[in-house]
Amino acid sequence: MVRYIMIYTILSLGAIVMMVPLLWTVSTSLKTRDKITIRRLELIPDPVAFENYPYLFEARPILQYTRNTMVIVVASLFGAWVPCTLAGYAFARIPFPGRNIFFGILLATMMLPYVVRLIPLFLFFDEIGWTRTFGPLILPRVLGHNAFYIFLYRQFFRGIPEDIYDSARIDGCSEFGVWWRIFMPMSRPVLAAVSIFAFSFAWNDFLNPLIYLGSNKELWTLALGLNALQGFEGEDNSLNLIMVFSMLMIIPMLIVFYFGQKHLITGVTASGSLKG
Amino acid sequence: MQASLKSKHVQHDATRKLRLQEWWFRNRALIGFAFIFPWFAGFIIFDALPFIYNLYLSFTDYQIGTRGIPPWIGFENYIDIFTDDKLFGKSMYNTVYYLGFSVPLRLVFAFLIALILNLRVRGMELYRTLFYVPSVVPLVAATVIFAGFLNTRYGFLNQFLVLIGATPVRWLSSPDAIKPSLILLSLWGFGGQMIIFLAGLQSIPEDLYEAAAIDGGTGWHRLVYITVPLMTPTIFFNLLLGLIGGFQIFEQVFILIGTNGGPLQAGLVYMLHVYNKAFRDFEFGYSAALSVILFLIIFVLTIMLVYTSNRWVFYGDAQDDET
Numbered sequence: 306m307v308r309y310i311m312i313y314t315i316l317s318l319g320a321i322v323m324m325v326p327l328l329w330t331v332s333t334s335l336k337t338r339d340k341i342t343i344r345r346l347e348l349i350p351d352p353v354a355f356e357n358y359p360y361l362f363e364a365r366p367i368l369q370y371t372r373n374t375m376v377i378v379v380a381s382l383f384g385a386w387v388p389c390t391l392a393g394y395a396f397a398r399i400p401f402p403g404r405n406i407f408f409g410i411l412l413a414t415m416m417l418p419y420v421v422r423l424i425p426l427f428l429f430f431d432e433i434g435w436t437r438t439f440g441p442l443i444l445p446r447v448l449g450h451n452a453f454y455i456f457l458y459r460q461f462f463r464g465i466p467e468d469i470y471d472s473a474r475i476d477g478c479s480e481f482g483v484w485w486r487i488f489m490p491m492s493r494p495v496l497a498a499v500s501i502f503a504f505s506f507a508w509n510d511f512l513n514p515l516i517y518l519g520s521n522k523e524l525w526t527l528a529l530g531l532n533a534l535q536g537f538e539g540e541d542n543s544l545n546l547i548m549v550f551s552m553l554m555i556i557p558m559l560i561v562f563y564f565g566q567k568h569l570i571t572g573v574t575a576s577g578s579l580k581g
Numbered sequence: 582m583q584a585s586l587k588s589k590h591v592q593h594d595a596t597r598k599l600r601l602q603e604w605w606f607r608n609r610a611l612i613g614f615a616f617i618f619p620w621f622a623g624f625i626i627f628d629a630l631p632f633i634y635n636l637y638l639s640f641t642d643y644q645i646g647t648r649g650i651p652p653w654i655g656f657e658n659y660i661d662i663f664t665d666d667k668l669f670g671k672s673m674y675n676t677v678y679y680l681g682f683s684v685p686l687r688l689v690f691a692f693l694i695a696l697i698l699n700l701r702v703r704g705m706e707l708y709r710t711l712f713y714v715p716s717v718v719p720l721v722a723a724t725v726i727f728a729g730f731l732n733t734r735y736g737f738l739n740q741f742l743v744l745i746g747a748t749p750v751r752w753l754s755s756p757d758a759i760k761p762s763l764i765l766l767s768l769w770g771f772g773g774q775m776i777i778f779l780a781g782l783q784s785i786p787e788d789l790y791e792a793a794a795i796d797g798g799t800g801w802h803r804l805v806y807i808t809v810p811l812m813t814p815t816i817f818f819n820l821l822l823g824l825i826g827g828f829q830i831f832e833q834v835f836i837l838i839g840t841n842g843g844p845l846q847a848g849l850v851y852m853l854h855v856y857n858k859a860f861r862d863f864e865f866g867y868s869a870a871l872s873v874i875l876f877l878i879i880f881v882l883t884i885m886l887v888y889t890s891n892r893w894v895f896y897g898d899a900q901d902d903e904t
Contacts, residue, residue: 312702319694320711326769327715329737330726346740388619401613407621414628416883418829420852421876424638424859424869425631450623477597480605480612509719511832516860528721532836535725544729551722562717570780 327555334358334548341544354545361549369523370530374508376439377526380446381507385499388449390492393458394484398470408459415452419512427516437521442513454499461495461572462488498572501565505558527554638869645863658870669871671846672854678760679850680827683767688819691771695778696808709779716772724836727766728753753837756847763848766833774819781815782808813894821886828879831856851875 328348333341334357335350361367395401396408430441449455465488473483489496511528518524525533531550534543562569605612639658643651662669694712698705715723730737731752739749752762785808793803831852834842840857842849855875859868 309702312697312700316697316702316708320708323712323715323769323772325737326726326730327718329730333729342735344734344740346737346744391616392620395613395616399609399613399616401610404613407617410624411620414624416825416880417628417632418825418876418879420829420855420872421635422628422631423855424865424872425634426627427859428865429631445623445627448619448623450620450627452620455620474602474605477602480609480616505717505719509721511721528719531721531725535728535836544732544735547725547729551726554719554722555717558717558719559714570776
C-alpha cells in the first residue's frame with residue numbers, strides 16, 4: 306500500500322512538473338495584453354481572450370507560413386514513401402552485386418554529422434542560384450536522402466517471411482510488383498513510424514530554412530515565423546501572441562502523434578533497430 | 582483432346598513464368614541498382630562531395646568575395662583555431678559543460694521514470710502520455726515557450742519562486758544561469774529516451790524475473806542483476822545518440838540567447854561559433870576547419886564508446902538463438 310502511494314506521488318509530481326510549461330502556454334495564449342505584464346502568478350486567464358487566436362492570423366501571414374511548411378512536409382513524405390522504401394527493399398531482398406558495400410556506406414552516413422556538409426552545400430546551392438528558394442530544402446528530401454528511414458525499412462522488410470516473397474516471385478510477380486503488392490501493404494507499422502518522423506522533422510526544421518530562406522520572407526516557414534515573432538517584437542508585450550503561435554505549431558504535432566503512437570513503437574521495435 | 586489442350590496451356594504458362602524468372606534473374610542486379618539509385622545520387626551530391634570539399638575548404642582562405650578556387654593555406658586555419666581563437670576554447674567549454682549535465686541527467690530521469698512506468702501501475706498510459714507530450718512539442722516552439730517561461734519578470738518560474746518566497750533568477754540574462762537554463766530545456770524533452778527505455782524494458786522476458794523470484798531474489802537484485810544488464814544496449818544507444826546530438830546543440834541557443842551567446846558569451850556553444858564564422862563573418866574556410874574539428878571529436882568519441890562497449894554492454898546469448 307505504502308509502495309503504491311509512493312509510486313503515484315512520484316508519477317503525479319513528475320507529470321505536473323512536465324505539464325506546467327504547456328499549461329502555462331495555453332493559459333498565456335488566452336490572456337489579454339494587459340494581463341500578460343502583471344508581475345503576479347495568475348494561471349487562469351480572466352478575461353479569457355479567445356480573440357488572440359484569430360488576431361494572430363491577421364497580424365502575421367500564418368496561412369502563408371503554413372503553406373510553405375507544407376511544401377517541405379509533402380516533399381519529405383514523398384521521399385519517405387517512394388525512393389526510401391524502394392532502396393530499403395533492394396537492401397533487404399534483391400541480391401545485387403556490392404550490396405553489402407553499399408549498405409556499409411549507408412550506415413556510415415548515418416554517423417556523419419550535418420555540420421561537416423553544411424558549408425559546402427550552402428556554397429554549392431549559392432553557386433547554382435538556389436538560395437532564397439525551396440530547392441535546397443526539397444531536392445534532398447524528394448530523393449529520399451535519409452539513411453535512417455532506409456535502414457528502418459530494410460530491417461522491417463527482412464522480417465517479412467521469405468516464403469511470401471518466393472511464392473510471389475514464382476507466380477511471376479515483378480520486383481516492382483512484389484514491392485507494391487506485398488511489401489507495402491504488410492509494412493503499415495514501419496510506414497507509419499517513418500511518416501511520423503518525416504512529418505515531424507520537416508515541421509520542426511529550423512537551421513535549413515534559416516540559412517536558405519531567412520532572407521526571403523515570402524517563403525518563411527512556421528518555425529521561422531515563430532522565431533521572428535519572439536525575436537523582433539520584444540518578448541514582453543506580445544507573450545500571449547507568441548504562445549498562440551506556439552500552440553499552432555504544437556497542435557498538428559499532437560494530432561499526428563495521437564494517431565500514430567501505436568505504430569511508432571511497433572514500427573521501430575519490429576525493425577529491431579534498437580538491438581543493432 | 583481436352584486434356585491435351587489443358588496440359589498444353591499449363592505448359593505454356595509454365596514456360597512463360599520460367600522466362601519471366603530468367604529475365605528477372607539476369608536483370609536483378611540492374612533492378613537493385615535502379616532501386617537504390619535515388620539514394621545513391623543523394624549520397625554523392627549531399628554527403629560524399631560536400632564532405633570532401635569541406636575538408637579541402639578547411640585548408641583554404643575562403644572569405645567573402647573569393648572567386649574561383651580559394652587559395653590553399655595549409656594548416657593555417659587549424660593553427661589559428663588552437664593558438665589565436667579565444668572563442669574556440671570558450672565555446673568548447675560551454676558545449677562540454679552543457680553535455681556533462683544534460684546527457685547523464687536525461688538518461689537517469691528517462692530510465693527511472695521508465696522503470697516506474699513499467700511496474701504496470703493502473704493509469705500507466707495516461708502518465709506515459711503526460712511525460713512524453715513535451716517531447717512532441719517542436720523544438721522551436723519548446724524553446725520559445727521556455728523563453729517566456731523563464732522571462733525574468735513575466736515568466737512562470739520566477740513568479741512561482743516569488744510566490745513560495747524564493748529569490749527570482751535572471752535565467753537568460755545572467756551568465757551563471759544561461760547554461761542551467763539550457764540544461765533545463767533539454768531535460769524537459771527526456772520523453773523520447775523514456776519511450777525507448779520503456780520499449781526495451783517490456784522486451785525483457787518475464788521468466789527471468791520469475792526464476793530470480795524462485796531463487797529468493799529481492800526487487801533490488803532483479804534490478805541490478807537482470808534489468809540493468811539487459812538494458813545496457815538501450816542505455817548505450819541513448820548515450821551515444823545523446824552525446825552526438827548534444828555536441829551539435831544549436832537552435833535552442835540561437836533562439837533563446839541569440840548568435841552572440843548572451844552576456845559574457847556564457848551560452849556560446851560550438852555550433853553557434855561555426856555558424857557565426859560562416860554566416861556572419863563569411864569566413865567559410867575557417868568555419869569549415871572548425872566543423873572538421875567537431876567531426877573528429879564526435880568520430881573519436883563514437884569509436885571509443887563502441888570499443889569500450891564490449892566491456893559493459895551485454896549483448897547476451899539470447900541473440901544467437903534468435904538469428
